[in-house]
Amino acid sequence: MLKIPDHQVAGHQARDGKLGPLIDDSGRFYKPLQNDERGSREVAFYTCFSFNTEIPDRICRYFPLFHGTQPLEASDGSGLHAHLILEDLISTHVHPSVMDIKIGSRTWYPQASEDYIQNCLRKDKEATSLQLGFRISGLQAYESAESGFWKPDKKLVSSFDVEDVWSSLKRFVSSNPVSDVEPDSSLASVVYGGSDGILAQLLNLKAWFEDQTIFHFNSCSVLVMYEKKTAKEGISQAKVKLIDFAHVVDGQGVIDHNFLGGLCSLIKFISEILTQGTV
Amino acid sequence: MLKIPDHQVAGHQARDGKLGPLIDDSGRFYKPLQNDERGSREVAFYTCFSFNTEIPDRICRYFPLFHGTQPLEASDGSGLHAHLILEDLISTHVHPSVMDIKIGSRTWYPQASEDYIQNCLRKDKEATSLQLGFRISGLQAYESAESGFWKPDKKLVSSFDVEDVWSSLKRFVSSNPVSDVEPDSSLASVVYGGSDGILAQLLNLKAWFEDQTIFHFNSCSVLVMYEKKTAKEGISQAKVKLIDFAHVVDGQGVIDHNFLGGLCSLIKFISEILTQGTV
Incomplete structure (x- = not known):
């Protein structure tokens, strides 16, 4: 079951029927891809970054884990929309x-x-x-x-x-x-x-x-x-x-x-x- | 006797009757003050820098020595003009x-x-x-x-x-x-x-x-x-x-x-x- 994140502090938010990110209970964060080149750039970045062997492990820890993209029901009710599947950085936190x-x-x-x-x-x-x-x-x-x-x-x-x-x-x-x-x-x-x-x-x-x-x-x-x-x-x-x-x-x-x-x-x-x- | 520097590579140059810096034989570089706030800012900088005790000695070596300002005959023949008196950084060089x-x-x-x-x-x-x-x-x-x-x-x-x-x-x-x-x-x-x-x-x-x-x-x-x-x-x-x-x-x-x-x-x-x- 996807839900709206409680602890987002900036960026587009999936409230009041708007398009924004969602999370699940397994620690994943679903970020809707922006339709223009911003969306394609962000996918391209995560893909390049994941496959780039020049990035040292000590640096990879500073980036959210990336699990590909997936079409999902958008938070604004507009139907299926491509989402980045990322690590929910906040999932292990209480406050x-x-x-x-x-x-x-x-x-x-x-x-x-x-x-x-x-x-x-x-x-x-x-x-x-x-x-x-x-x-x-x-x-x-x-x-x-x-x-x-x-x-x-x-x-x-x-x-x-x-x-x-x-x-x-x-x-x-x-x-x-x-x-x-x-x-x-x-x-x-x-x-x-x-x-x-x-x-x-x-x-x-x-x-x-x-x-x-x-x-x-x-x-x-x-x-x-x-x-x-x-x-x-x-x-x-x-x-x-x-x-x-x-x-x-x-x-x-x-x-x-x-x-x-x-x-x-x-x-x-x-x-x-x-x-x-x-x- | 003031003369036009031989080895200036950028900035205003005192050639063809233009206003530009001059040097002497004792290793000093005379830079005409620009008439607007650029001139006053440069004097202010050199003055502050010279008197600022927070600048470590290991850093002072990267700045030209400053010997005050002085009115001098300008290189463009326009008469007396205020000049910064600085260290001629090139004076000890041959080529x-x-x-x-x-x-x-x-x-x-x-x-x-x-x-x-x-x-x-x-x-x-x-x-x-x-x-x-x-x-x-x-x-x-x-x-x-x-x-x-x-x-x-x-x-x-x-x-x-x-x-x-x-x-x-x-x-x-x-x-x-x-x-x-x-x-x-x-x-x-x-x-x-x-x-x-x-x-x-x-x-x-x-x-x-x-x-x-x-x-x-x-x-x-x-x-x-x-x-x-x-x-x-x-x-x-x-x-x-x-x-x-x-x-x-x-x-x-x-x-x-x-x-x-x-x-x-x-x-x-x-x-x-x-x-x-x-x-």
Whole structure:
């Protein structure tokens, strides 16, 4: 039985009769293919990536598992529609804290149409992309059984400025209530720090991006996830995954300097929060 | 006695009655200040940089020494004009091989005017900046006493595509004549490689750019220099310097992800040439 995911924080959502992703009980995530070249690009990416023997195993772990495509009843009731069958990254979580961070100061690319370029350029300027090299596209952070999740709405997130990004990255790993002015960053050392924390994982990705010239990941996101309960017990299990490959193009022998620059900027933010320590 | 520099490869030149930089016999380079905010920004940069105690010594070596400003007779005969007094980076060279590489896939910045942005955007697309994260702005490579320098003209350099960039970076460290189709890269290991070769110096800069949030170096160049005679004797003395700070702005607590991304792309090119070895 397919159902609408509970913990999606960005992207098209299968609510109110709209077309969006679905999940099942076996840990799979069904993402409807976009009808235009975005759909074909995303299939092409997952296919190439799965068969490419140059991708080291230590890097494959940062990508969702891919199980092909399948026609399925679309969530908008429009009948059969091709879906990507992916790993449901959230399926093992109870109360996932999730942040979707779109990487790159530029979400467009030379091969795109002039209209698309100008539209992206405007959005990149309005959001923090141009300034920071990344923007937060959506997030939810579990607070407690009583207050549930802190999940600022899409419109608010899209208006985030640099200060909001700082405070959201801190709030994401804090234990004090959102009503407190200053997030306490109490879980930063467990979630962001440590030998396999978020920072370490981002640094692994960075090392790969300094070298790989296979793909350019335009408009792609880093998804950061952890479970507050286990983090409070000192066990991180935090995960970094790359998602959204509808604008991936051939690297043509050049590194993805746009993604790499943005990733380094995010790394600097996370490092700073770790250095500042708990408030 | 001031004179026109012999080995300038890019930028405004003081020839044919135009306004451009001058040098003296004591190793100083006099750069006329541009009258608009570019001039004031460049003075501001050199002043801030000179007095900033946060810049490590290992990084200061990559910047020209600054000796203040001074009104001087302009090279275009227009009378007294304010000049920056800088170190003449070439003064100790006999036959300098020099390459000017403008770093960043984007030479514009959010604070600039819409006209300026669209103009830069067009140029970045036409040149290799957008694709590679850098472009070659000018170069000369010493060949021999008989044939002198290989110095492709400005127009040719501005039309360089990715293949031209590859071959120029190889040709720059080759000993065989330009008439040979394949540059032999015979000096790559001495000039690009080694513990204080170009690659090592670029990696030092990269480490700083991963951390520094003081300046954003928009439209700034890396100047690479070496002397062929000593390189052929196995002694590199190759130097990397950053130049052109008319578009430097305050980093506002964020790393310069645009410069860093482009620098990493250049590093990858140089590393590849070293890996390929001599043809």
